[in-house]
Amino acid sequence: MTTAPKPVALETRWRAAAPDLKAFIAQLTASLLADEDGQGLRQRKRRATDQEKFARAVEAICCGFTANALLGDGRAVAVRLGNYASGYTSVYGKHFNRAVDLMRARGLLRLALGHRSGKVRRASTITPSPAYWNVAPPPGDWGDLYLEEHRAFVGINFDESGQRRLTPPEDWLRAATAEVARINDHLRALPLRYNGNEALPLVEIADRPWVYIATPHHRTVRRAFKGSIERGGRLYDGYWETMPRADRFRYLTIGGEPVVNVDYGQLFLRLAYALSGLEPPAGDLYDFTGGDHEASDWPSLREGRKRMVNALISAKRAMRQWPGQTSAERAMVRSLFPAGTKPSNVVAGIKARHHAIAAEWFERGRGGELQRLESDILTAVMLKLISVGIGALPLHDSVIVARSDGEAARRVMLEEAQRIVGADIPVKIDDGR
Structure with a gap:
């Protein structure tokens, strides 16, 4: 059939x-x-x-x-x-x-x-x-x-109960609107191509009964907040954001060049430590023993722990099951761990590894705060890259740039994180290989 x-x-x-x-x-x-x-x-x-x-x-x-x-x-x-x-x-x-x-x-x-x-x-x-x-x-x-043209912002008109209208400070609104406008002017003019053409016709998202259309027109972004300007604020709506990771490297070009993804590492955890005035542990923050990275299943295990950490930071109550809005999403997270692993064991391991910030940041519903700080950093990174003539696409906690601009973009990201939060956030260049 x-x-x-x-x-x-x-x-x-x-x-x-x-x-x-x-x-x-x-x-x-x-x-x-x-x-x-x-x-x-x-x-x-x-x-x-x-x-x-x-x-x-x-x-x-x-x-x-x-x-x-x-x-x-x-x-x-x-x-x-x-x-x-x-x-x-x-x-x-x-x-x-x-x-x-x-x-x-x-x-x-x-x-x-x-x-x-x-x-x-x-x-x-x-x-x-x-x-x-x-x-x-x-x-x-x-x-x-x-x-x-859509609004520069979404999701800042109501409080968390969805009832009371909120008015962001006028000076903030004026400045932030100008920043989004500058980023969108840059994105419209960027020599961006998908597979040699300007359009990526369809984007599919799991569990949606429809697909989305993306065309040469779908380049502008807006900042999406979560109830107030203190939470969220990520740049959304560019067609490259919903593309599978492999397709970005395979099909996107900027100025005729293949692209790289320049990405902050372990950002939420490192921001939480910085806001608590603490230094994070040495090494990979998802490696509990210092030797986990030597295991054959480390890439999968690391991805699973990353998802669990982000879920713990966003959770408002004790986490007792795998994170996800649907059974399929929860099953996907579970599949990242060895058979028989229980969510409680992973949660306990994360809290032990990061005991210094666990009480303040885990299961306290503070993910929106970190997204706001993350979005401020990425907005500043985009504006700095524009000012120095580097073409870039925003992607949550990373940017996509032409391969020849990867190292310059990495330096900008290091500098902006240090300027805004006073912390050294590692940045890696991923070329998809």
């Missing part, structure tokens, strides 16, 4: 750039509103803001159909139709649902409602009908579209 390809999640920031596509969307929007009026569905005069939101929804749908057509493999478009959907983006909600219903009634699209069966989740999807393509302009290339 052949499994249908996953649908592509609608990129709600798409806007029409091609004149014929813009004209078609404007005409379609007007005729759909006329359909609604003619069916007697309006009980009162339509507000201008409602009309704008409806027009924006129609544009997102039509541009999504164009983008999928450019992919050329006939995938459906995954959409969010539930009451919660407007929490993801203002494009979704009642105006979007109304646009879908009216286009469906006109015979311009097909709708398949999502459902969950056991552990299998199906997304709601829309697909253009032949009647749609009889009237819509045929897609040309990615220049038909552009991406609406």
Whole structure:
């Protein structure tokens, strides 16, 4: 039995750039509103803001159909139709649902409602009908579209309970917005290529019932905070972030050169020690005995301990099982350890190795604080690299640069960590080999 390809999640920031596509969307929007009026569905005069939101929804749908057509493999478009959907983006909600219903009634699209069966989740999807393509302009290339600029920040409008609106300090907001804008100007101009082309069409994330589209337009980033500006702040949204590690080395080039990943080592642990005013133990902080690194399974064991350390720092209560949001994620972490290993044994080993900071940093829910410091360091690193003319892509606690710039980027990262936290954080250059 052949499994249908996953649908592509609608990129709600798409806007029409091609004149014929813009004209078609404007005409379609007007005729759909006329359909609604003619069916007697309006009980009162339509507000201008409602009309704008409806027009924006129609544009997102039509541009999504164009983008999928450019992919050329006939995938459906995954959409969010539930009451919660407007929490993801203002494009979704009642105006979007109304646009879908009216286009469906006109015979311009097909709708398949999502459902969950056991552990299998199906997304709601829309697909253009032949009647749609009889009237819509045929897609040309990615220049038909552009991406609406998103906010420089996300996740800083509410406290941890999700209830009270927060206002970041105006001076901080102004400066941080300018920093993100400068980074995005750099990313737009970077001579970045994927496998000789500018686009990486699809990105798949495990356990998602859809794939994401990434194009020459998907280069800008924003800082994602976790409830307040004191937590989180990582730079997200560049298409290279969700690529498999091996594919970055195999397919990405900057200025025609292969890339390297310049990466801080054991960053969360070392930041925790620095903030506690302590020196970390000598050697690899994931090596409990000083000889663990000689074991044949050390790469797997080290990765498992790294994941457990990060989970311990983020946990708000005693950890009694393998970390992960799904059974598959927990099984993956468990597989990194020798058969029969219990989570409690790993936790005990980590606490013994790092007893000096265990009470202050483990199982206290402080991961967001360290992410904020990590993101400040990486933002500063990006700005410094830009200032010295080095092209770079941000990747959480590392940067991707052309191979010839690897050593210069390493020096910048060492200097910025020392300047910001007063600690020597080791930096390695990974060329994927």
